Amino acid sequence: MWGWLKEKIRRFKVWREQPRQVAPMTQEEHECLNCHEHYIGRFCPRCGQAATASRFSMKVAAENFANAYGMGERGMFRTMRDLLLRPGYMILDYLRGMRVSYFGPFKMFFLLFTLSTFVTHGLNIKGQPLYEDSQSVPVSQKLEETTTVDDDTITVTGLDGSESTLKMGKISDRIKSVLRNIFSKMEYFEKRFPSINMLLALMVESGFLYLFFRHCPNIPDLRYSEFFVSLVYIANMYTIYSIVFDFFCLSTLSKLSFLLALIPLKQLSGYSWRRTTLKSVAAFVIIFVLLLLLTVSVMYLFYFLMKKGL
Numbered sequence: 645m646w647g648w649l650k651e652k653i654r655r656f657k658v659w660r661e662q663p664r665q666v667a668p669m670t671q672e673e674h675e676c677l678n679c680h681e682h683y684i685g686r687f688c689p690r691c692g693q694a695a696t697a698s699r700f701s702m703k704v705a706a707e708n709f710a711n712a713y714g715m716g717e718r719g720m721f722r723t724m725r726d727l728l729l730r731p732g733y734m735i736l737d738y739l740r741g742m743r744v745s746y747f748g749p750f751k752m753f754f755l756l757f758t759l760s761t762f763v764t765h766g767l768n769i770k771g772q773p774l775y776e777d778s779q780s781v782p783v784s785q786k787l788e789e790t791t792t793v794d795d796d797t798i799t800v801t802g803l804d805g806s807e808s809t810l811k812m813g814k815i816s817d818r819i820k821s822v823l824r825n826i827f828s829k830m831e832y833f834e835k836r837f838p839s840i841n842m843l844l845a846l847m848v849e850s851g852f853l854y855l856f857f858r859h860c861p862n863i864p865d866l867r868y869s870e871f872f873v874s875l876v877y878i879a880n881m882y883t884i885y886s887i888v889f890d891f892f893c894l895s896t897l898s899k900l901s902f903l904l905a906l907i908p909l910k911q912l913s914g915y916s917w918r919r920t921t922l923k924s925v926a927a928f929v930i931i932f933v934l935l936l937l938l939t940v941s942v943m944y945l946f947y948f949l950m951k952k953g954l
C-alpha cells in the first residue's frame with residue numbers, strides 16, 4: 645500500500661544528491677540584434693547580448709525592473725527551492741563551480757534580510773511589529789547616552805535625559821558606567837547595521853565550526869573561505885524558514901529555525917547525523933566558553949585600569 649510513497653522518497657533522495665543537470669544547448673542559429681553577429685548559443689560571443697533579447701513586452705519590462713533590484717535572475721527561485729529541499733548538496737554544487745546556476749549567497753543574504761525586517765516590522769498576519777522590546781527605544785536616541793569624565797566626577801546622561809553624577813572614589817560605579825557606555829554603543833551598532841552585525845557573527849561562528857569540519861569526507865581540503873560562503877547560504881536557508889514562521893507570528897519556531905542548519909551541515913560534510921550534531925555542539929560550547937572568558941577578562945582589565953586611576 646505504501647509502496648508508491650517509498651518509491652517517491654527513494655527518487656527524491658536520488659534527485660537531491662545529484663548535481664544540478666543543465667539542459668543541453670539548442671543548435672538554433674541566432675542573429676544578434678545589437679551587433680548582427682550570427683551564432684549558436686544563448687549569448688552573442690562578440691558583444692554578450694542575450695539571444696532572448698527581443699521587442700519589449702510587459703514580461704520583459706517587469707524582468708528589467710526586477711533586475712534593478714538584483715532579483716531578475718531566474719536562479720533565485722531555483723536557489724530558494726534547492727535551499728529548502730537539498731541545501732547541503734546545492735552548496736556542494738556551488739563550491740564545485742556551478743556559480744551561474746545559483747543566486748549569489750551574499751546578494752541573497754541582503755535581500756532576505758530586508759524581507760525579514762519587513763515581516764518583523766509588521767508585514768505579517770497580525771499586521772503588528774513582532775519583538776516589541778527591540779523597538780521601544782528609537783535608534784536615533786541611542787547615541788545620546790553619554791559619559792563624561794571630569795577630574796573627580798563622572799556624569800552619565802541617560803536616554804531619558806536624566807543625569808547621574810558619580811564620585812571618583814566608587815570604582816565599581818565607574819566600571820559600570822564605562823561598561824554601560826560600551827554596551828550602548830554596541831547596541832547602537834547592532835540596531836543600525838543589523839545585517840553587517842549578523843555577517844560578523846557568522847564569520848566568528850564559521851571560524852569555530854571550521855575547526856571541526858575542515859577535513860570532512862565530502863571536501864577533505866575545505867578552505868575557510870568556502871566554508872564561510874557555505875554558512876552564508878545556510879543562514880539564508882534558515883532565514884527563509886524564520887520569515888515564514890514570523891509571517892504567521894510563530895516567534896518560538898522562528899527563533900528555533902537556526903537548528904535546521906544541521907541538515908545542510910550534514911549533507912555538505914558527509915558526516916553522520918551523530919557526528920554532525922556533536923561537532924556543531926562542540927563548536928558552540930567553545931564559542932560560549934570563550935565569550936564568557938572574554939567578558940570576565942575585559943571586566944578585570946577595567947577594574948585594574950580604574951584602580952590605577954586611568
Ligand SMILES: [Zn+2]
Binds near residue numbers: 676681689691
Ligand atoms: Zn552581438
